[in-house]
Amino acid sequence: MPASPVIDVERLSVTYGDFTAVRDLSFHVRRGEFYALLGTNGAGKTSTLEVVEGHRRAASGAVRIFGESPRDRRAVRPRMGVMLQESGFSPDLTVRESVGLIGALSGRSDDVDRVLGIAGLTRKAGTRVSQLSGGEKRRLDFATAVYGGPELVILDEPTTGLDIQSRDALWAAVDRLRDEGSTIVLTTHYLEEAQQRADRIGLMHEGALHREGTVAELTQALPSLISFVLPPGAPEPPTVGALNGAFHIETFSLQDDLYRLLGWAHDTGVELRELQAGPTRLDDVFRAIGRA
Numbered sequence: 629m630p631a632s633p634v635i636d637v638e639r640l641s642v643t644y645g646d647f648t649a650v651r652d653l654s655f656h657v658r659r660g661e662f663y664a665l666l667g668t669n670g671a672g673k674t675s676t677l678e679v680v681e682g683h684r685r686a687a688s689g690a691v692r693i694f695g696e697s698p699r700d701r702r703a704v705r706p707r708m709g710v711m712l713q714e715s716g717f718s719p720d721l722t723v724r725e726s727v728g729l730i731g732a733l734s735g736r737s738d739d740v741d742r743v744l745g746i747a748g749l750t751r752k753a754g755t756r757v758s759q760l761s762g763g764e765k766r767r768l769d770f771a772t773a774v775y776g777g778p779e780l781v782i783l784d785e786p787t788t789g790l791d792i793q794s795r796d797a798l799w800a801a802v803d804r805l806r807d808e809g810s811t812i813v814l815t816t817h818y819l820e821e822a823q824q825r826a827d828r829i830g831l832m833h834e835g836a837l838h839r840e841g842t843v844a845e846l847t848q849a850l851p852s853l854i855s856f857v858l859p860p861g862a863p864e865p866p867t868v869g870a871l872n873g874a875f876h877i878e879t880f881s882l883q884d885d886l887y888r889l890l891g892w893a894h895d896t897g898v899e900l901r902e903l904q905a906g907p908t909r910l911d912d913v914f915r916a917i918g919r920a
């Protein structure tokens with residue numbers, strides 16, 4: 629029998645007055661899974677996560693976390709760490725005090741210095757929150773989310789404002805949590821982060837789940853692309869699709885078409901300038917949303 633999902637969202641709707649921000653949304657996140665909830669601006673990701681986190685009531689539908697209501701804080705809080713887009717730390721507390729306080733409130737136990745180390749905040753332990761940079765505040769948010777190694781970690785745009793070293797360190801810490809069996813839910817507009825890590829992606833648009841699947845499942849519905857530019861006076865290649873002297877070939881048989889094109893270029897001695905060939909990326913799936 630399959631294990632019950634860590635997150636179970638059934639026909640969720642979220643409204644603000646007359647406006648329906650999320651309609652009839654259903655998705656499930658399995659234990660140990662890395663699930664990325666992605667989407668266009670205003671798609672309803674944050675509204676959905678706020679219900680999952682227990683911060684907002686659903687207009688209709690049902691959300692269960694570990695089989696419990698997300699509003700049952702005592703049952704859910706010790707098992708779920710959340711990195712919100714905007715946190716509410718007290719500006720007068722130091723970094724160490726903030727991690728200790730929020731950690732204690734979570735009901736999980738951990739060593740504060742260990743957590744500061746994971747988040748790269750050891751040297752800022754005695755600094756007041758009001759004196760942190762934007763990126764350091766983000767790292768503090770992360771520290772409180774991973775305190776105690778929770779079974780479920782929700783990361784809402786975790787790397788916004790972080791430099792590359794901080795991003796690498798954050799993902800290394802997330803990888804360690806995954807190795808220990810944590811379930812991860814991510815929202816981000818940095819699609820490559822989701823493409824590299826997510827087991828499955830839910831793609832939201834205008835309040836609904838537009839598509840869902842692995843990266844391969846989402847991208848294989850769209851053609852791969854070959855593009856190149858020909859030198860002046862070159863013969864016509866065995867393809868169509870020239871635009872302003874640049875050639876764009878959309879294909880579902882990337883390997884065969886590339887083989888044919890390179891064979892033609894070799895036989896005719898033509899240089900294929902700026903040649904690029906590759907499978908569809910998640911960016912292209914996003915761009916296709918508006919055209920669907």
Ligand SMILES: Nc1ncnc2c1ncn2[C@@H]1O[C@H](COP(=O)(O)OP(=O)(O)OP(=O)(O)O)[C@@H](O)[C@H]1O
Nearest residue numbers: 644647648649667668669670671672673674675676
């Ligand atoms: N407090 C609110 N009152 C009224 N409308 C709201 C409120 N919060 C969000 N909305 C609206 O609900 C919709 C969904 O917003 P939400 O923040 O959930 O989207 P999102 O997918 O997280 O967007 P983004 O990627 O831009 O952060 C948007 O149209 C937004 O304007």
